[in-house]
Amino acid sequence: MTKLIINADDFGYSKGVNLGIIEAYQNGIVTSATLMTNMPGARHAAALALQNPNLGVGIHLVLDCGRPVNENVPSLINEKGDFHRANALIEVAELVDIEKEYTSQIEKFLSFGLSPTHLDSHHHLHGHEKIFPIVSKLARKYHLPVRKVSADLQHSSNIELSTVQHFIPDFYGDSLTAEHLLELIDQSLSYESAELMCHPAYIDEPLLTGSSYALQRVRELAILTDNNVRSAVAEKGVELVTYKEAFNQSFV
Template identity: 45%
Template sequence: MIQLIVNADDFGFSSGVNYGIIDTHLNGIVNSATMMMNMEGTEHAIQLSKEHPSLQVGIHLVLTCGKPLLQDASSLTNEEGFFHSLSDLHSKKETIRVEEVEREWTAQIEKFLSSGVPLTHMDSHHHVHTIGELLPVVQRLAEKYNLPVRANGLDQIQGVAPFSDVALFDFYGDGLEAEYFNKLGERFSQPTKVEVMTHPAYLDTAILNGSSYTYKRIEEVDLLKAVVLPEGIQLL
């Protein structure tokens, strides 16, 4: 038996993303989402979470999109005050102050908790929680807030409770196909708790102007609403 978590990333990015996630939850197989706490759609996502408590919601820790919640985290931002891009973040790793990452992520978690929405787990935008230099921060926050953490693919994050046995990142881009979920049984012969990362959304100007992943998000909506899970795969 495969226990399946279908997690929609980027909850809170914009209203278009939020509506895509809720639609694929109510009319499809999405049963979990992770919320960004620093984006234009965050308050809307909080409202929708409260209206649809059947959707599990974790936190999507951010280090590479939008602006930080903190004003005094200069090593994390460019001259305009926005977070570094993912490529810039990796190139500037030596100058990133880890204590600023911890303070910023703590602020993001605290903002989530103050919303009143139950917090189920944590992962991150662009998988930045898997950066080796940030492992101690991830470990401390996971322990402090008693949160399981998304696996790094087939590997667990050292020293934290796992959200699933494995996390799959290939339901994305050219990997989108109608039979994706039917084929999971071929990939895992033993009883396994599997998380599949997804990015459903309806397009709006925020997505078109702020993300490199656009029209495929609509395709994800259609696919996630059409799935009929085969015997042996059960939503968790």
């Protein structure tokens, strides 16, 4: 039976995002979330996580949204103190600053009293060739799995780190349907472990004005909590789990 993690990204972005994720967990098929410790809704998300201890919560490492946690990472920020956008960031970010900021984000997560289940990142930057060696180092330091970054079995992430066999990033966009979600889940059935990424949310002002992917999240939430979807997933024989259960490990 496939162990399937359904992970909601951007936990901590805002209260609307946080409450949507909790709804998708309590009344839907979401099993896991990853928390942005640098965003305004981080403490609210952490409080909700503590109230819902069976929700797997990992760390959504951030370099290109909001502001840094560490106060001394000058190569990562613009004149306003905000992170550079992703394309500019890759060009100007110094590796020492990336490691400092990622470490600060992990330590801030731990300060909330939570035990992280895994690491992933905003806009998948943890898989970039410049950034991945830092993430790999931190994953080993904190004994954490990471979101899959390569289908190449010889990639170091698949040799040195714990990661699922299959990652599904395609539940995303302007024309999502329940049928599409179920088709994506079918892709996982030939693997022992898989992760499907999603972004459910309720709309609030910070999300509406801050993200280009806002209204679509309400549609995601509706699909992920649809009773017919829940029944169909149960009939497929997948086991909905968190990273903790998928790897049968005790984390930090």
